[in-house]
Amino acid sequence: MTLPETVLPGDSLADSRPGAQWWRTAVIYQIYPRSFADASGDGVGDLPGVTEHLDDLRTLGVDAIWLSPFQRSPQKDAGYDVSDYCDVDPLFGTLPDFDDLIEAAHARGIRIIADLVPNHSSDQHVWFQQALAAAPGSPERARYIFRDGKGADGELPPNNWDSVFGGPAWTRVVEPDGTPGQWYLHLFDTSQPDFDWSNPEVHEEFRRILRFWLDRGVDGFRVDVAHGLVKAEGLPDYSPDPESGSMGGDEANVPYWGQEGVHEIYRDWNKLLAEYDGDRALCAEAWLPTVDMTALWVRPDEMHQAFNFAYLETEWDAAALRDVVDESLRAYPAVGAPSTWVLSNHDVVRHASRLALTAENPQGHGIGPDSPGQPDPVLGLRRARAASAVMLALPGSAYIYQGEELGLPEVIHLPGEARQDPTWFRTDGERYGRDGCRVPIPWHATAPAYGFSPTGQSWLPQPEEWESLARDVQAADPASTLSLYRTLLAARREHRLGAGTLEWLDGYGDDVLAFRNGDVTVIANLGEAPVELPTADLIAASEPVTGGILPTDTTVWLRPA
Numbered sequence: 001m002t003l004p005e006t007v008l009p010g011d012s013l014a015d016s017r018p019g020a021q022w023w024r025t026a027v028i029y030q031i032y033p034r035s036f037a038d039a040s041g042d043g044v045g046d047l048p049g050v051t052e053h054l055d056d057l058r059t060l061g062v063d064a065i066w067l068s069p070f071q072r073s074p075q076k077d078a079g080y081d082v083s084d085y086c087d088v089d090p091l092f093g094t095l096p097d098f099d100d101l102i103e104a105a106h107a108r109g110i111r112i113i114a115d116l117v118p119n120h121s122s123d124q125h126v127w128f129q130q131a132l133a134a135a136p137g138s139p140e141r142a143r144y145i146f147r148d149g150k151g152a153d154g155e156l157p158p159n160n161w162d163s164v165f166g167g168p169a170w171t172r173v174v175e176p177d178g179t180p181g182q183w184y185l186h187l188f189d190t191s192q193p194d195f196d197w198s199n200p201e202v203h204e205e206f207r208r209i210l211r212f213w214l215d216r217g218v219d220g221f222r223v224d225v226a227h228g229l230v231k232a233e234g235l236p237d238y239s240p241d242p243e244s245g246s247m248g249g250d251e252a253n254v255p256y257w258g259q260e261g262v263h264e265i266y267r268d269w270n271k272l273l274a275e276y277d278g279d280r281a282l283c284a285e286a287w288l289p290t291v292d293m294t295a296l297w298v299r300p301d302e303m304h305q306a307f308n309f310a311y312l313e314t315e316w317d318a319a320a321l322r323d324v325v326d327e328s329l330r331a332y333p334a335v336g337a338p339s340t341w342v343l344s345n346h347d348v349v350r351h352a353s354r355l356a357l358t359a360e361n362p363q364g365h366g367i368g369p370d371s372p373g374q375p376d377p378v379l380g381l382r383r384a385r386a387a388s389a390v391m392l393a394l395p396g397s398a399y400i401y402q403g404e405e406l407g408l409p410e411v412i413h414l415p416g417e418a419r420q421d422p423t424w425f426r427t428d429g430e431r432y433g434r435d436g437c438r439v440p441i442p443w444h445a446t447a448p449a450y451g452f453s454p455t456g457q458s459w460l461p462q463p464e465e466w467e468s469l470a471r472d473v474q475a476a477d478p479a480s481t482l483s484l485y486r487t488l489l490a491a492r493r494e495h496r497l498g499a500g501t502l503e504w505l506d507g508y509g510d511d512v513l514a515f516r517n518g519d520v521t522v523i524a525n526l527g528e529a530p531v532e533l534p535t536a537d538l539i540a541a542s543e544p545v546t547g548g549i550l551p552t553d554t555t556v557w558l559r560p561a
């Protein structure tokens, strides 16, 4: 689709003109607040820590920040269990800290996207506590999904659904009179009861929450489990394929994912956001089986972006990548939306390890010392750099997960007692879960906790090898991954690649991805055989290139000589 006239192609940074639709081309940096920077020294990252490092992000060259949850929460699922949607958790700071952050970010032309968790609350949310204290059938219970159990005494769960984190998706409550009672649904941990979105009160409450943060100046929301809010009528039994990724998505017709009714909610939110200035945006976290299904979330009157998990899940294979890029550049523009691109986030094995795994590893399972197919770290980093150089050349909006610009690998050797992901506990250690991609990031090689925290504390232990990956070491090294990202992001901006058009170039062989985006030619060699490069000037290379020969697992950006 052609962009509206008001779009400023390419350079979205600091463009707050109405209609600029910055999210079409933006590079958005995901901050996982607990692991980014700890200003208070308690070993957990916080909002003042983010504010302190905004200039580093400005230097990196990102347009926006997505903050994973910082709202008040007992932290049973690292903040994805919210007990008060309109407050900052003391672990991360205060509302004034948030206001300071947003002001300082906006002053640097960096937008802020907040995480919104509408599928479930924490069990410590006042509504859920009221529901527990109230009787079956009460309006308090009607905000969540309470049902009587099956069996003579209601001792069996209402259906056979499993939680994403393992174990049953239902927990039985003790009624206020002390007797065993109803069951409540939690697609995730027992501490995360699902809201009942057939209840208008839930809609009203989330409109209030959206307005609360929009009034404070957020530029948009990343919407958690955006495919899960509405459940199929009657809650029919369903058994997923045990090999499918745990956030859902490999199968169609799942009674709790991708139900038609969910779209009404986003149409409503779309209108609400449109009341605000500055092109506020919604991004769907929706794990769905196909690109075409995901595109339904970004129809013109719904969300603005959806994470491209099909791209993230594509293996390091030229033909497969070409297919998913083609599909994405067909399906999203067909509904008027940009494609997004993403390789890592806080739920998946970091791509500097994932791209070198030699065994199947379904999303959410993670890797630990006993996992099959352990990655070769050198190969993983090499592929990650090449993959990032492909991703950042694609038209649309790209997401970067904190630490990938340092080439951080998944941390495999975390002691069991340090692990905190509910997946690890709910599967009795059978799945390692997601802690390995959430380890606090290194800033200064020689500082305590590599500069993550002034006291040297860190809520997950950082590996010794990370000294050489610290940001200050990499900033001084032109061959580092950080320098590569800076070069790529600057060139992406200069050549307006986000707003560009992709044209495949043939003739380089089956193991090569070659395309042109505007005046930039990108060639990525995913095969073993060296590839001869055309005569051109080099803009960027993921590995040193000499003699006009592109080695294996390397990407270059070229421009006409």
Ligand code: NOJ
Residues within 6 Å of the ligand: 077, 080, 081, 117, 188, 224, 225, 285, 346, 347
């Ligand atoms: C998706 C989030 O990204 C993940 O971290 C969380 O555990 C689940 N949703 C539940 O909120």
